[in-house]
Amino acid sequence: MVDLTTRIGPLRFKNPITVASGTFGVKDEYADYVDYRKLGAVIAKTITLHPRKGNPMPRICETPAGMLNAIGLQNKGLRDFVEDKIPYFRKRKIPLIVNIAGESTKEFGILAKELDRYKKSIAALELNLSCPNIEAGGVRAIREGRLITKTIEAVRKETQLFIFAKLSPELGDVLETAKEAIRAGADGLSLINTIRGMAIHIESRKPRLAVGTGGLSGPAIRPIALRYVYEIKQALPRVSVIASGGITTWQDAVEFLIAGADLLAIGTANFVNPRATLDILEGLKEYCLKHHIKRIGEIRGSLVTHRRS
Amino acid sequence: MYDETVTILDNRKVNAEYYKLSFRSKRLAKNVLPGQFLQMKIEEGYDPFLRRPFSYYRTVGDRVEILYEILGMGTKLLTEKGKGGTLKVLGPLGRGFSRHVERKKRILVGGGVGVPPLVFLAERYDCYQFLIGTKSRKEILPSSEIKKFAKTVRYTTEDGSFGKKGLVTNLLEDLLKKEKGNPQDYFIQTCGPNRMMERVMEIADHHGIEGEASWDETMACGVGVCLGCMVLTRKGWTASCKEGPVFRFDEMEKGH
Ligand SMILES: Cc1cc2nc3c(=O)[nH]c(=O)nc-3n(C[C@H](O)[C@H](O)[C@H](O)COP(=O)(O)OP(=O)(O)OC[C@H]3O[C@@H](n4cnc5c(N)ncnc54)[C@H](O)[C@@H]3O)c2cc1C
Ligand SMILES: Cc1cc2nc3c(=O)[nH]c(=O)nc-3n(C[C@H](O)[C@H](O)[C@H](O)COP(=O)(O)O)c2cc1C
Ligand code: FES
Numbered sequence: 001m002v003d004l005t006t007r008i009g010p011l012r013f014k015n016p017i018t019v020a021s022g023t024f025g026v027k028d029e030y031a032d033y034v035d036y037r038k039l040g041a042v043i044a045k046t047i048t049l050h051p052r053k054g055n056p057m058p059r060i061c062e063t064p065a066g067m068l069n070a071i072g073l074q075n076k077g078l079r080d081f082v083e084d085k086i087p088y089f090r091k092r093k094i095p096l097i098v099n100i101a102g103e104s105t106k107e108f109g110i111l112a113k114e115l116d117r118y119k120k121s122i123a124a125l126e127l128n129l130s131c132p133n134i135e136a137g138g139v140r141a142i143r144e145g146r147l148i149t150k151t152i153e154a155v156r157k158e159t160q161l162f163i164f165a166k167l168s169p170e171l172g173d174v175l176e177t178a179k180e181a182i183r184a185g186a187d188g189l190s191l192i193n194t195i196r197g198m199a200i201h202i203e204s205r206k207p208r209l210a211v212g213t214g215g216l217s218g219p220a221i222r223p224i225a226l227r228y229v230y231e232i233k234q235a236l237p238r239v240s241v242i243a244s245g246g247i248t249t250w251q252d253a254v255e256f257l258i259a260g261a262d263l264l265a266i267g268t269a270n271f272v273n274p275r276a277t278l279d280i281l282e283g284l285k286e287y288c289l290k291h292h293i294k295r296i297g298e299i300r301g302s303l304v305t306h307r308r309s
Numbered sequence: 310m311y312d313e314t315v316t317i318l319d320n321r322k323v324n325a326e327y328y329k330l331s332f333r334s335k336r337l338a339k340n341v342l343p344g345q346f347l348q349m350k351i352e353e354g355y356d357p358f359l360r361r362p363f364s365y366y367r368t369v370g371d372r373v374e375i376l377y378e379i380l381g382m383g384t385k386l387l388t389e390k391g392k393g394g395t396l397k398v399l400g401p402l403g404r405g406f407s408r409h410v411e412r413k414k415r416i417l418v419g420g421g422v423g424v425p426p427l428v429f430l431a432e433r434y435d436c437y438q439f440l441i442g443t444k445s446r447k448e449i450l451p452s453s454e455i456k457k458f459a460k461t462v463r464y465t466t467e468d469g470s471f472g473k474k475g476l477v478t479n480l481l482e483d484l485l486k487k488e489k490g491n492p493q494d495y496f497i498q499t500c501g502p503n504r505m506m507e508r509v510m511e512i513a514d515h516h517g518i519e520g521e522a523s524w525d526e527t528m529a530c531g532v533g534v535c536l537g538c539m540v541l542t543r544k545g546w547t548a549s550c551k552e553g554p555v556f557r558f559d560e561m562e563k564g565h
Pocket of ligand 1: 061062346357359360361362363364365375376377378379380381382383384385422425426524525526527528554
């Protein structure tokens with residue numbers, strides 16, 4: 001038997017497999033295919049204080065080994081989430097990580113305060129500081145690193161919940177921002193969100209997405225995500241990291257563990273294989289058995305460097 | 310809903326434009342409604358990465374048939390798959406067409422790759438008139454494919470090479486002008502390019518006739534998660550893969 005238990009600060013997950021926000025719904029959308037209780041945790045799609053309609057269509061477009069999306073954080077808002085979604089996870093004892101985005105620093109604070117009332121039913125908060133698809137708190141936060149500090153401080157003031165700051169790979173200096181995020185009160189990091197990209201329909205000459213550009217996800221961004229996870233874990237070994245970015249197979253999952261990731265968030269891969277999470281979990285167990293690994297921690301951050309001659 | 314790896318029984322050209330693919334699967338063939346669809350992973354690899362949606366064209370026992378046309382890379386690769394090849398198929402997905410329309414006369418209006426689900430409907434249930442619009446004679450279905458309802462089918466082609474020249478929506482207008490019954494006596498079901506269906510809805514609205522349209526939106530997940538395939542209904546943006554792809558005309562927001 002392999003012990004896959006993953007501890008992060010005060011949190012304990014039965015295995016390191018979770019799902020990336022926005023790729024697994026907000027409730028039971030994949031329950032026909034996946035027994036949620038087998039997952040380390042579920043990260044729900046970003047919720048905002050008020051419902052959001054989201055962007056006009058088209059919102060998605062396939063690109064080589066990935067896709068662009070500009071959903072625009074369509075969601076039913078905080079109230080629906082606490083009334084309808086949180087109880088679903090609480091009843092089934094499924095560790096829930098709630099991803100939030102405010103349209104302002106203040107809204108982030110309000111969301112944290114409201115959710116703190118449900119702290120017994122929530123494993124952690126993930127702050128979406130990096131959505132390429134909303135202006136305030138999204139792209140603006142990407143442009144102005146200091147907004148991130150203020151936002152995290154606003155959230156920290158309101159809650160004792162464990163906070164993961166989800167960063168964009170497009171910040172000027174991601175490592176520096178990561179350090180600032182921790183200083184501002186974040187407990188862990190989530191890396192990476194999508195990277196902005198574009199595609200054009202050559203007959204109509206229109207962008208393939210109605211709003212012009214969108215976030216690239218899927219295997220196409222995996223090496224970039226891996227590098228960020230690796231470099232940040234090297235610089236900040238004590239800070240826990242949720243890795244996302246193209247994780248599609250168990251081999252990918254092992255790669256991210258070797259680079260130092262604590263949790264592995266499966267994203268776009270769910271769209272292609274609704275059972276991706278469980279398939280990856282199985283593969284991971286077999287890999288450990290084959291390599292006589294008893295505890296998953298033995299692989300974490302175990303990169304072997306090339307010998308220099 | 311099931312996700313299965315199926316073995317291709319047959320995959321061949323049926324006319325200049327369409328291919329017919331068939332495979333066997335008890336679970337994917339059971340309790341299917343016309344208008345429901347499947348999400349197919351055509352290649353194992355990463356390019357193309359996403360699955361492709363295809364309507365059920367026909368089920369016979371545990372055999373499932375799909376009728377498709379080459380549009381881009383995915384469908385091109387699909388034509389290269391032969392008997393014995395495998396595909397990952399997820400389904401049945403979505404909400405289909407109404408099978409029974411009480412005593413109303415069912416008018417089907419199809420264009421392009423919207424024709425297959427309507428064939429499913431016409432073959433299994435009743436059909437009063439089946440109007441099909443294509444670009445040219447090349448896309449006309451072989452008579453063996455439409456045997457059971459051949460006498461209800463009327464074609465229009467854009468280049469006039471078969472049937473009436475023009476758009477299928479003109480044919481619908483002509484038909485409704487000639488019909489003597491009350492609007493409540495008819496029910497329109499349509500599938501094709503979104504612009505064609507919008508025109509069908511306008512015509513239906515003008516005549517006070519009810520109906521349903523199956524919208525064609527790009528999909529990623531096919532199960533209501535990614536929020537990429539939305540249509541604008543009176544309830545706001547709605548996932549067409551889950552709440553649709555078939556929606557009643559009166560569910561849609563005007564100016565969709
Ligand atoms: C509910 C539904 C049922 C369908 N049923 C059929 C059918 O029975 N027979 C058939 O031939 N086609 C059908 N289509 C259209 C079919 O899905 C597309 O032709 C196919 O996805 C094109 O893929 P491609 O790789 O060849 O094209 P590409 O243009 O290379 O595809 C790129 C991306 O755009 C998407 N895309 C391209 N065209 C369409 C389109 N018209 N609709 C939706 N997504 C598209 C693809 O899925 C892919 O994600 C259906 C579409 C929907 C939404
Ligand atoms: C359709 C879609 C919607 C997403 N929505 C959100 C979201 O609401 N909040 C968020 O923090 N990240 C969102 N993401 C980003 C993912 O959580 C993930 O960080 C990113 O896609 C990279 O992982 P992947 O390549 O495995 O998908 C979304 C991604 C996709 C593809
Ligand atoms: S295709 Fe993902 S929500 Fe419809």
